[in-house]
Amino acid sequence: MPAEGINFVKNDQLLTIEELKSVASILVGQGVDKIRITGGEPFVRKDLMVLLRHLASLKGLNDISITTNATLIGPYIDELKVLGIKNINVSLDAIDRATFERVTRRNQYDTVHENLIRLIAEGFNVRINFIVLEGQNEQDIIPILKVMKHYPVAVRFLEEMPFNGGSKSFQTIKWDYKAILKHITNHFPDYTLLKSPITSTSINYRIKGHQSTFGLIPSFSRTFCGSCNRLRITATGDVITCLYGKPKANLRDLVRNSTDGREVEQAILGAVGSRAKNGFEAQGEHSKVFDSSMTSIGG
Template identity: 40%
Template sequence: MKNETPVLQDLHGRHHGYLRISLIERCNLRCSYCMPEEGVPLSPKSHLMTNEEIYQIAKTFVKHGVTKIRLTGGEPLVRKDIPVILEKLATLPVELSITSNAVIIDKFIDVLKVNGVNKINISLDSLDRGKFKHITRRDQFDIVYKNMLLLVEEGFKVKVNVVLMKGFNENEIIDFINLTKELPVVIRFIEFMPFDGNKWDMGKMVSYAEVMTYVNATFSEESIQRLQDAPNDTSKNYKISGYKGSFAVISSVTNPFCDSCNRLRLTANGQLKNCLFSSSESDILTTLRSGKPIEPVIQKAVQAKFKVRGGMDTLEKLQEPKLHSNNRSMITIGG
């Protein structure tokens, strides 16, 4: 009997219309929560998807219902053929966006615009130059901050991703929110998540509840507006009355959004991950290169997706190292 279940629908009834594609494992920063201090073994170039393979795989996903594609890395803009990739993907009927550390994004303003990339997420974990250098192991704060302002001036819709770590940057929560007073950006506070080599433990995490404790202690109850979250949104969204921008909390650890998850991730070496927390992967690239259809591989991977956080459905399981230490480091998954 023919399987009539849609290719991108899992066994929990979730349809996956959002594909995140990592273009490269390399990065021009060395953020400690993303990459182990000793670095990571990189895939040989021959094992990485070519721009044509990226397009062919993306085209298949779009055929089955993907409407949003986000390009990630590593740092996607260090890939030399990024203009070609953008041009190819721009021919598909999808909303195309990108996540970048913004170090070199000023060189790509025109390329992004001509290919319809209007939504850009940038990573900025501290507004303090010294802390920025400590967390990224690179002295690039000034250029990143300048490029954030440039993107706003050029009319891009900018979200700023801030990974919160206890004892490091939780005292900057209000400083980040105050950026939204004059800048029409969305500040997104992200709970510190476990990946291979990032020395995660619950004690380092700043929770959604703790973020809101800072907010409630600083702003009046009347001025804190709870915004309507978009369908399938990963974040809880807020705004301070009169401010041009807004802020949000992505609580993947303490308050996961798994029930409405519609995301899949494709790594730079062509492996499909059905969940950020999952250690399992499905090899799409080898199947594509063998000339076989990739839909069966995609469907099997989607239907194997757990209901919650790669099977870690309690905080107790999340704190068990053996359940997440076999996952990739974040740099080789794609942000």
């Protein structure tokens, strides 16, 4: 979230829960077997559980995941477990209270910590996403690994990306995935590389003696583009095949006007068929600094 905030979209421009249910059903009908609900913060939507209940009922959908900042998830943990939604990514860019409050500009450290521990204790598959921000939180990289060594979680360190509402532009980063790995292995030299699925965006490792694993996501270096099979639908219906590119279609009006969903199906197929070769080619679709925030395109 940019420090100055963002302009919130009017409600009538957002896909309703019913419309999101329709889009999800169409995607699953086209062969999508994994859906992740992300944000902003997904639990800001008061009726989110209606969508999640629908997803849990879809035959052919094998994996439902959620990315959350863990501020609002507490009241829903029990039902998520009943629905079989066990894969939770927690966005946590600091383990130190002062760093957390400075980076997030929120006084909710205790709430996040309590919900995180509860998710782990309840047996959810928890992955912690830590974006390494130069000059802000790099001092927490080693401490978060030391704390999480006692828990069966995956701590993934992401490279910073230039999606901040156009308030910052950069061509290189100090903390790329190689620098993060070097920093970690200087402190923990006894580690092993783990085998990951071919479509994984993270390079994963285990440190000897740790219950946790850690991963590196080269989101700025873009080393995983050749195996990327991801499709993103924003809250306003934009179809995005690469975070670095522009939307390839918009489904909102199609969903609202279509009687049988065929127009939506064709729009999705067209977007997938026109995707860029990689993130560097997609970036060429922009003429200046990125003007989108990760809060609007979905972290």
